Amino acid sequence: MKQTVQDEIVRQLSLNATLEKAWKAVGTVEGFEGWFLCKVIGDWTPGNIVTLQWPSGSTNEIRIVTIQPTTEFAYQWHPGGIAKIAEFPEAELTTVTMTLTPTEKGVDLLLRESGFSNIPEERRLKSIGMNTQGWDEEIENIRKYIEA
Numbered sequence: 001m002k003q004t005v006q007d008e009i010v011r012q013l014s015l016n017a018t019l020e021k022a023w024k025a026v027g028t029v030e031g032f033e034g035w036f037l038c039k040v041i042g043d044w045t046p047g048n049i050v051t052l053q054w055p056s057g058s059t060n061e062i063r064i065v066t067i068q069p070t071t072e073f074a075y076q077w078h079p080g081g082i083a084k085i086a087e088f089p090e091a092e093l094t095t096v097t098m099t100l101t102p103t104e105k106g107v108d109l110l111l112r113e114s115g116f117s118n119i120p121e122e123r124r125l126k127s128i129g130m131n132t133q134g135w136d137e138e139i140e141n142i143r144k145y146i147e148a
Contacts, residue, residue: 006116008112008113008116009116009131010112012110014106016105016147019107021146022106025145025146026098026142027069035138035146038054041059046065046066047063047064049085050063060081060082060084071100076096077094078093079130080130091118092115093115094116095114096111097110113135
C-alpha cells in the first residue's frame with residue numbers, strides 16, 4: 001500500500017481591504033516586514049535571494065520567484081527552521097505563493113506552500129508541523145496588518 005505524502009499547506013483568508021492595500025502587505029518589502037516581523041535585506045526582485053533577519057538576530061534566506069503586482073507574490077525557501085538557500089539541495093525548496101482575488105466585499109488571499117514531498121522524511125515531518133503552526137499564526141498577522 002502506497003503512503004500518501006502531504007505536499008502542501010493551504011490557508012485562505014477573506015480580507016476587508018482594497019486590492020491595493022492587500023498587495024502592499026503581501027508583495028512589497030515594507031508590507032512583508034510588517035506582518036512577517038522581520039527585516040528584509042537584499043534586492044526584492046524575482047530571481048534574487050534576500051535575507052530575512054529576525055528580531056532574535058538569526059537569519060534565513062528566501063528566493064523571490066514571482067512578483068505580479070496586485071495578483072501574485074511567490075518565494076522559495078527551506079521550511080522548518082532557519083536555513084540558507086544553499087544549505088540543502090535546491091530540489092528540497094518549498095514554494096510559498098500568495099494569490100489575491102478581488103471580491104465584492106474586499107479581497108481573498110490564497111496562501112499555498114508546496115513542495116514538501118521533495119524533502120526527505122526526517123526533515124519533512126518537522127517542516128510540515130512547524131510551518132502548519134507557523135502559517136496559522138502568520139495568516140492572523142496578515143489580517144491584523146491589512147485590516148488595521
